[in-house]
Amino acid sequence: MKLPERIILEHGSGGALSRQLTEQLIYPVLKNEHYTELNDATAFHSSGRTLITTDTYVVDPPFFPGGDIGTLGVFGTCNDLAVCAARPRYLTMGLVLEEGFAIADLRRALESVREAAKRAEVRVISGDTKVVPSGKGGGIYMNTTGVGEALGEHILSSGNIRGGDAVLISGPVGSHGLAILAAREELKIGSALRSDCAPLFPLCEALYDLGGDLRFMRDATRGGAAAVLNETVSASEKYGLEIVETDFPITGAVAAAADLLGLNPLEIANEGVFIAVVADAAADRAVARLRAFDIGAKACRIGTVGERWPGKVILETAVGGKRILDLPRGLLLPRIC
Amino acid sequence: MKLPERIILEHGSGGALSRQLTEQLIYPVLKNEHYTELNDATAFHSSGRTLITTDTYVVDPPFFPGGDIGTLGVFGTCNDLAVCAARPRYLTMGLVLEEGFAIADLRRALESVREAAKRAEVRVISGDTKVVPSGKGGGIYMNTTGVGEALGEHILSSGNIRGGDAVLISGPVGSHGLAILAAREELKIGSALRSDCAPLFPLCEALYDLGGDLRFMRDATRGGAAAVLNETVSASEKYGLEIVETDFPITGAVAAAADLLGLNPLEIANEGVFIAVVADAAADRAVARLRAFDIGAKACRIGTVGERWPGKVILETAVGGKRILDLPRGLLLPRIC
Numbered sequence: 056m057k058l059p060e061r062i063i064l065e066h067g068s069g070g071a072l073s074r075q076l077t078e079q080l081i082y083p084v085l086k087n088e089h090y091t092e093l094n095d096a097t098a099f100h101s102s103g104r105t106l107i108t109t110d111t112y113v114v115d116p117p118f119f120p121g122g123d124i125g126t127l128g129v130f131g132t133c134n135d136l137a138v139c140a141a142r143p144r145y146l147t148m149g150l151v152l153e154e155g156f157a158i159a160d161l162r163r164a165l166e167s168v169r170e171a172a173k174r175a176e177v178r179v180i181s182g183d184t185k186v187v188p189s190g191k192g193g194g195i196y197m198n199t200t201g202v203g204e205a206l207g208e209h210i211l212s213s214g215n216i217r218g219g220d221a222v223l224i225s226g227p228v229g230s231h232g233l234a235i236l237a238a239r240e241e242l243k244i245g246s247a248l249r250s251d252c253a254p255l256f257p258l259c260e261a262l263y264d265l266g267g268d269l270r271f272m273r274d275a276t277r278g279g280a281a282a283v284l285n286e287t288v289s290a291s292e293k294y295g296l297e298i299v300e301t302d303f304p305i306t307g308a309v310a311a312a313a314d315l316l317g318l319n320p321l322e323i324a325n326e327g328v329f330i331a332v333v334a335d336a337a338a339d340r341a342v343a344r345l346r347a348f349d350i351g352a353k354a355c356r357i358g359t360v361g362e363r364w365p366g367k368v369i370l371e372t373a374v375g376g377k378r379i380l381d382l383p384r385g386l387l388l389p390r391i392c
Numbered sequence: 393m394k395l396p397e398r399i400i401l402e403h404g405s406g407g408a409l410s411r412q413l414t415e416q417l418i419y420p421v422l423k424n425e426h427y428t429e430l431n432d433a434t435a436f437h438s439s440g441r442t443l444i445t446t447d448t449y450v451v452d453p454p455f456f457p458g459g460d461i462g463t464l465g466v467f468g469t470c471n472d473l474a475v476c477a478a479r480p481r482y483l484t485m486g487l488v489l490e491e492g493f494a495i496a497d498l499r500r501a502l503e504s505v506r507e508a509a510k511r512a513e514v515r516v517i518s519g520d521t522k523v524v525p526s527g528k529g530g531g532i533y534m535n536t537t538g539v540g541e542a543l544g545e546h547i548l549s550s551g552n553i554r555g556g557d558a559v560l561i562s563g564p565v566g567s568h569g570l571a572i573l574a575a576r577e578e579l580k581i582g583s584a585l586r587s588d589c590a591p592l593f594p595l596c597e598a599l600y601d602l603g604g605d606l607r608f609m610r611d612a613t614r615g616g617a618a619a620v621l622n623e624t625v626s627a628s629e630k631y632g633l634e635i636v637e638t639d640f641p642i643t644g645a646v647a648a649a650a651d652l653l654g655l656n657p658l659e660i661a662n663e664g665v666f667i668a669v670v671a672d673a674a675a676d677r678a679v680a681r682l683r684a685f686d687i688g689a690k691a692c693r694i695g696t697v698g699e700r701w702p703g704k705v706i707l708e709t710a711v712g713g714k715r716i717l718d719l720p721r722g723l724l725l726p727r728i729c
Contacts (some may be wrong), residue, residue, distance in 0.1 A: 277406020
């Protein structure tokens, strides 16, 4: 029995066609030494402090310059573990396919999952596929849930930050969101726009070696750097952040496209950038460690933890003034991840 | 800031409205002693053999007699762990909400998740919410990923089955699928149709106490009993199943509705029924253990493992003939779970 060219409703029925899709396409692409049988659940061994995170990807379009929903599904979830100081180990994958989605595109997305999992050193060990009627989905939606092992006893938390701590960023901001927007709208805003989608664990591990001098890390995805910086101090009654706008690394292509579209690069989603707060004395070492990686080559300090504006992020703007950098409001880019 | 009545795209932006939805609705309903901070990942402690499973729920309609997408999302995933002899411990929850979905319905679904999690003794410890534009979703889709602890060293597998083993079913078949269909089409096929959606772990645990005499368990969800029975022997070169159609417990309401609609109750999805294969000598004890539970009151033996038709399920029909009970083919009910 040959696979058809497009997904049909019966692929979600639990009957013969569901089984064919799983056995002839999904499982052969993804199987590995931990996923050797199609059972209801899969065993893994773990001990001590284990971390778990879940994310659903609804990115539109599912294929874009620099990645696709498969790379995003793997790296995005692994990065959520990495910034919590966990080594990503296992992933589960739940698909919602829309009737009519091309089987060739499904294969391409699955192959991206496989390659990204290899690069991030994780294993996909459980999966599920549902099919929804045409007009009730977006081609392909993918949930991945990640399990990781804690790197050590030191637990990162925004509660660890202290006055004078340095705020670092691991790389240039804004490329993921703009690449998606350009691909979706077929905008001619520069072919140089590519998603920064990448695994962050090696960089996070390098910072974790700083011990207690590393306070907190978070990847700057939906809502961009602005959202993450706000989340770092929003619950604090003592500390705020003083951030320097011109210190953010930003590529020429992103700056030009954001300017043209009237978007603030600090509010645009990234998929390979994180914010770290470290002790002031460790800031130079931390930046040097990040710069040892290709994707960390532009890492730098962007600000300082202060006590003047508790709970707020204050931005020193390019023209020298100061303003509150708030959580992004209003119509941002939907379906960016 | 008051929550609006309906989901809007900005609830998925990662900005202020995303945060409001999470902090004012989702997290307050679901938080528990393991989920005390809104971080990228959540820690849990585990040791030894841990099991994981994932499932996405796209049921239409999301609310139906006997349950809703929230109860289904909890019990369905916990049941996949239970039949693999794991005690469900933790769940993650990923939501895909469609623009325009009523906030009151979201609240109702989340409250069902909370109540079902209490009943199944699991904790929701990580979550994610995405929003898709109107016409790109189905109101609410929910992925849950479950983590459980192995009950012991004995690993259940269809590879354990032996000639003469008894095939048991835990309860009456067909009610979930028909309840969904009746609710979706507003069919007047009997108000007695209610989903059997229920947690199976206590029953599975009771059978696991039989030790090596318990060979294999699987819950009869999509594709119904027919799919599960086939999956039990399809890979076997030695064993097949001989099943007696009239031995299946079935309620009058299900029999009448299935007859009216021309559906085979053995192919209809269940959400609170599983198949178990046990040693012949342990069959009576196993049935007695199942019958100690309300939802197991109708448990019984439905057949035997034989060697005459390897890899096949042979059904002795109501009129006395024999036929192959195949994997369901053709147009089954879509979006049943």
